[in-house]
Amino acid sequence: MTTIDALALIDRLPLSRRQEVFDFIEFLAQREGRQSNVGKPAPLLRDDTIGIWAERSDLADPSRWVRDLRHKEWT
Numbered sequence: 001m002t003t004i005d006a007l008a009l010i011d012r013l014p015l016s017r018r019q020e021v022f023d024f025i026e027f028l029a030q031r032e033g034r035q036s037n038v039g040k041p042a043p044l045l046r047d048d049t050i051g052i053w054a055e056r057s058d059l060a061d062p063s064r065w066v067r068d069l070r071h072k073e074w075t
Contacts, residue, residue, distance in 0.1 A: 010021055053059050 010018055013021065059065050
């Protein structure tokens with residue numbers, strides 16, 4: 001169904017039903033807007049805590065750091 005087809009169907013509805021369709025479309029648009037913001041990194045990148053360990057040379061290779069930590073704690 002194209003947008004034109006959908007608009008033609010909506011146009012045939014009584015005014016009260018059209019309002020229901022518009023309300024539902026608005027609900028979907030708002031819900032989509034909330035979902036699209038989830039997981040976006042931009043606000044996180046502006047957080048003051050990001051990069052607090054940038055100067056630590058022992059964390060340059062995080063995988064190695066975790067392996068060394070596990071080795072030290074578990075052996």
